[in-house]
Amino acid sequence: MGAWSYEPFGNDDACDWIAQLKESNDLGMLDAVFDVVLSFEGSYLEVTEACEAIAAAEVLARLLGNYGTGDAGPEAVNAWIKRVEVQPPTSLLAKANLALERIGSGPSELKELWAESDDVEAWLASVAELQRRVSGGANNSNYRP
Numbered sequence: 001m002g003a004w005s006y007e008p009f010g011n012d013d014a015c016d017w018i019a020q021l022k023e024s025n026d027l028g029m030l031d032a033v034f035d036v037v038l039s040f041e042g043s044y045l046e047v048t049e050a051c052e053a054i055a056a057a058e059v060l061a062r063l064l065g066n067y068g069t070g071d072a073g074p075e076a077v078n079a080w081i082k083r084v085e086v087q088p089p090t091s092l093l094a095k096a097n098l099a100l101e102r103i104g105s106g107p108s109e110l111k112e113l114w115a116e117s118d119d120v121e122a123w124l125a126s127v128a129e130l131q132r133r134v135s136g137g138a139n140n141s142n143y144r145p
Helices: 012-021 028-039 047-063 075-084 090-105 109-115 120-134
Strands: none
Touching: 012 028, 012 047, 012 075, 028 047, 028 090, 047 075, 047 090, 047 109, 047 120, 090 109, 090 120, 109 120
């Protein structure tokens, strides 16, 4: 399966998505990945789309200055944030939260994979913590790129 972690950037799908993000100059890629997840509504969400949306939500949280537990994350993400210097609109933050809710509550390959692991609680906590940070929750990190 490749790299696999409950951290937002801790899997191959997220890393592949970040490689594409480096080439973008706006929030369009983030918006698009949330749209894809939300388009699944009640149907089965594949792991790639879920992992990409979680990575995109982490980028949004970092754009807000909410770096979480201090994980430096990929240098490519930090460089992109510095280069783009954009404040995400409220509508995009709301869409990110809906996508995260969808990943954790609807039929989802990622949710099923984590349910089979001993780390399911850590994954659920990571997604919930990310939702708080995307919603503008308190920044609990001393890390700054």
